[in-house]
Amino acid sequence: MDLETTMPGPVDGRSGQGRAMPSDDARVAYSGAESRRGASATARPIARHRGLTDRSIAWLCIAPTLLLLLAINIFPLLWTVYLSFTDYRANRPGVPIEWVGTRNYERLLASEDVWGYLQATAHFVCWSIALQVILGFGLALLINRQFKGHATWTTLILLPMMLSPAVVGTFWTYLFQPQAGIFNYMVNFFIGAGDFTMIGDVNLAPWAIVLVDTWMWTPYVMLICLAGLRSIPQYIYEAAEVDRASAWRQFWSITVPMVLPFLMLAVMFRAIENFKMFDLVVELTSGGPGSVTELASINLKREAFEKWRTGYSSAFAVILFVTVFGAANIYVKLLNRMKQR
Amino acid sequence: MNKGRASALAGAAVALGLQATPTFAQDQELTLCWAAWDPANALTELSKDFTAKSGIKMNFEFVPWTSFADRFLNELNSGGELCDLLIGDSQWLGGSATYGHYVKLNDFFAQEGISMDDFLPATVEAYSTWPKGSTEYWALPAMGDALGWVYRKDWFARPELQQAFKEKYGYDLAPPATWDQLKDVATFFQGREIDGKTVYGAAIYTERGSEGITMGVTEALYPWGFQYQDPEQPYQMDGYVNSPDAVAALEFYKALFECCTPPGHTDAYMTTNLDAYRSGQVAMQMNWFAFFPGIAKDDQVGGDRSGFFVNPKAKIEASALGGQGISVVSYSDNQDLALEYIKWFAEPEVQKKWWALGGYSCHKAVLEDPNFPNTAPFAADFLRAMSGVKDFWQEPTYAELLQAMQKRTHDFVVADQGTAQEALDKLVQDWTQVFEDDGKI
Numbered sequence: 001m002d003l004e005t006t007m008p009g010p011v012d013g014r015s016g017q018g019r020a021m022p023s024d025d026a027r028v029a030y031s032g033a034e035s036r037r038g039a040s041a042t043a044r045p046i047a048r049h050r051g052l053t054d055r056s057i058a059w060l061c062i063a064p065t066l067l068l069l070l071a072i073n074i075f076p077l078l079w080t081v082y083l084s085f086t087d088y089r090a091n092r093p094g095v096p097i098e099w100v101g102t103r104n105y106e107r108l109l110a111s112e113d114v115w116g117y118l119q120a121t122a123h124f125v126c127w128s129i130a131l132q133v134i135l136g137f138g139l140a141l142l143i144n145r146q147f148k149g150h151a152t153w154t155t156l157i158l159l160p161m162m163l164s165p166a167v168v169g170t171f172w173t174y175l176f177q178p179q180a181g182i183f184n185y186m187v188n189f190f191i192g193a194g195d196f197t198m199i200g201d202v203n204l205a206p207w208a209i210v211l212v213d214t215w216m217w218t219p220y221v222m223l224i225c226l227a228g229l230r231s232i233p234q235y236i237y238e239a240a241e242v243d244r245a246s247a248w249r250q251f252w253s254i255t256v257p258m259v260l261p262f263l264m265l266a267v268m269f270r271a272i273e274n275f276k277m278f279d280l281v282v283e284l285t286s287g288g289p290g291s292v293t294e295l296a297s298i299n300l301k302r303e304a305f306e307k308w309r310t311g312y313s314s315a316f317a318v319i320l321f322v323t324v325f326g327a328a329n330i331y332v333k334l335l336n337r338m339k340q341r
Numbered sequence: 342m343n344k345g346r347a348s349a350l351a352g353a354a355v356a357l358g359l360q361a362t363p364t365f366a367q368d369q370e371l372t373l374c375w376a377a378w379d380p381a382n383a384l385t386e387l388s389k390d391f392t393a394k395s396g397i398k399m400n401f402e403f404v405p406w407t408s409f410a411d412r413f414l415n416e417l418n419s420g421g422e423l424c425d426l427l428i429g430d431s432q433w434l435g436g437s438a439t440y441g442h443y444v445k446l447n448d449f450f451a452q453e454g455i456s457m458d459d460f461l462p463a464t465v466e467a468y469s470t471w472p473k474g475s476t477e478y479w480a481l482p483a484m485g486d487a488l489g490w491v492y493r494k495d496w497f498a499r500p501e502l503q504q505a506f507k508e509k510y511g512y513d514l515a516p517p518a519t520w521d522q523l524k525d526v527a528t529f530f531q532g533r534e535i536d537g538k539t540v541y542g543a544a545i546y547t548e549r550g551s552e553g554i555t556m557g558v559t560e561a562l563y564p565w566g567f568q569y570q571d572p573e574q575p576y577q578m579d580g581y582v583n584s585p586d587a588v589a590a591l592e593f594y595k596a597l598f599e600c601c602t603p604p605g606h607t608d609a610y611m612t613t614n615l616d617a618y619r620s621g622q623v624a625m626q627m628n629w630f631a632f633f634p635g636i637a638k639d640d641q642v643g644g645d646r647s648g649f650f651v652n653p654k655a656k657i658e659a660s661a662l663g664g665q666g667i668s669v670v671s672y673s674d675n676q677d678l679a680l681e682y683i684k685w686f687a688e689p690e691v692q693k694k695w696w697a698l699g700g701y702s703c704h705k706a707v708l709e710d711p712n713f714p715n716t717a718p719f720a721a722d723f724l725r726a727m728s729g730v731k732d733f734w735q736e737p738t739y740a741e742l743l744q745a746m747q748k749r750t751h752d753f754v755v756a757d758q759g760t761a762q763e764a765l766d767k768l769v770q771d772w773t774q775v776f777e778d779d780g781k782i
Contacts, residue, residue, distance in 0.1 A: 090418065092440060093440060179603070179605070197607065282550070286549040287549060288608055288756065289549070290755060291748060305415065307741040308418070308740065308741075309741070
């Protein structure tokens with residue numbers, strides 16, 4: 001046996017602990033020295049470790065996770081893409097699957113109803129995020145002033161986001177109840193709007209879901225903004241004060257730019273979450289009245305698990321995935337560019 | 342082993358052996374799946390007799406109506422073994438028979454001498470057969486049901502209200518016989534003060550998520566003579582689904598919704614209507630006959646305070662069909678026991694007790710008893726309704742057909758989008774595409 005080619009690592013067991021693999025040259029020199037010592041008896045146990053490089057060990061460690069990811073993420077994704085070109089229906093076992101080409105995509109993109117669901121989703125996502133950013137940032141600025149009892153207020157403000165969306169949706173239906181709901185009572189107390197129904201009115205229902213989502217998730221945005229505000233070093237403000245910068249100027253030149261990366265992160269999280277919003281809106285309106293609050297995810301669920309049009313709904317899922325994935329990628333690039341400034 | 346120890350072990354073995362026989366019977370279990378509503382409680386009570394007779398323990402899986410179809414259709418589609426027996430909606434028959442979810446019962450019926458002639462023909466056709474018109478049986482008619490109406494008999498009887506109504510409409514305030522009268526009565530009560538409280542005309546179905554508004558709208562469509570397709574040319578729907586009469590019926594339903602329902606009644610199905618009625622909010626409510634025994638016994642609105650009437654006529658007299666048959670799930674490991682339950686349930690004496698407990702038997706031994714109309718204040722109306730029932734599509738693609746109708750009718754009636762003609766034209770397009778995809782056209 002040629003020891004120069006079979007001994008990859010150190011001979012001394014102690015010396016191999018936590019050490020980087022020696023280079024080929026070093027290994028040859030090392031093994032050459034060993035052979036000169038004539039320690040051929042030690043070569044056999046060392047050969048058992050052959051091939052276990054650090055890279056191999058790393059792959060071994062991450063292999064289970066990778067396999068799991070492939071099994072539960074990548075394979076279903078590829079399978080969904082395949083199904084989107086078929087007429088497959090999951091409730092028809094044994095029926096041959098037929099390849100229909102791009103028919104599902106053509107039907108989806110040509111459907112006025114589908115564009116309506118996407119518009120409803122866009123309205124919900126844009127307005128809820130806009131309101132949550134404004135209110136969340138405002139609350140964070142207030143809480144950051146560390147007034148007396150601010151910790152208690154923070155806890156109280158955070159309560160809505162700790163509830164289940166389904167529970168929130170259900171109890172807001174009671175608050176919106178036209179005859180006995182406290183929401184209608186309060187609106188009438190202040191502005192005397194008369195009889196109105198938030199979730200039964202075509203014009204008000206889209207705003208009702210925005211309102212409830214804002215109530216629930218503004219604390220989340222506030223929390224992220226608060227983290228951003230607390231990460232700003234105090235000396236920057238002190239330096240600004242030395243330069244006699246006004247509070248307004250400090251806000252726009254220090255606070256906003258330094259909180260912006262945090263805010264953008266919050267926007268991304270909320271956008272992804274709201275794009276796939278389901279439970280809260282289903283409990284509130286079931287997508288009605290008519291279809292004015294039927295968000296894309298609600299329609300997707302109806303197509304996939306009520307109508308069992310698996311191929312068609314797979315195509316819709318692929319379109320939604322590409323949309324969210326593309327938008328998120330562009331957004332992350334913007335975020336990174338901002339961080340580098 | 343010493344003698345004492347051996348005899349102790351032997352004694353224990355004998356004791357265990359003695360226990361084993363009854364324990365074995367008790368170990369046999371069946372799970373029956375149905376919706377969570379009043380009749381399910383009656384069935385639980387009734388099934389105690391089956392357990393006493395057979396030693397088979399009954400478990401029940403009752404799911405609220407709003408998630409009933411989702412829950413159990415998913416169970417069937419995934420080949421789930423949760424349910425041995427399923428009381429499924431009549432519309433599921435096509436899919437469940439076609440895709441092998443239910444056990445075909447013809448041989449079992451023949452073997453056990455269970456005759457479908459013993460059940461009301463309309464219920465056999467609606468709850469048991471697929472394809473329609475055939476004699477292939479997939480269920481035993483279990484729970485007859487139709488959509489009817491309940492009214493506040495005590496309010497209708499008030500002299501001052503009777504007088505005011507007659508002055509306004511020229512005829513007596515009474516349970517409406519036609520849809521025009523229904524609207525008159527509902528309009529009369531809308532916003533009226535009764536006992537210091539504002540009340541409203543009628544609680545009708547407007548629910549969007551499952552099947553509510555479709556059931557409500559068809560309750561109006563059928564009396565206008567609605568037909569799903571050309572009787573001579575199956576799946577030819579243009580000119581039938583969107584006929585002038587269908588348009589008129591849909592417009593009438595929308596008018597009733599706009600004039601005479603309580604504020605915010607935009608997503609209402611069975612429970613919402615019941616709540617509105619029980620709380621004294623409405624003068625009339627549309628609901629399934631299945632709820633009527635509970636209403637008749639209700640503390641607040643039961644007894645003489647409530648009356649019942651069959652769906653009013655327009656051009657003809659017709660009602661939307663509810664109700665279900667009981668089927669054996671083909672994925673069950675306990676099919677023999679499940680069949681034993683069905684055999685027991687089909688017995689005339691059991692059917693009589695079923696009706697007495699609040700279930701709606703479809704057995705002629707119950708319904709054709711001369712005394713049947715006198716057994717409950719709604720019994721005569723139930724018989725009358727069942728003689729003119731009409732059901733939604735029972736095709737394997739029923740869920741797609743239903744969702745399309747939910748959307749189109751809710752868009753028009755509640756969301757006030759487009760016209761009735763446009764809504765029904767779009768419905769024809771939707772349904773045509775469903776049948777094309779299914780290879781029926």
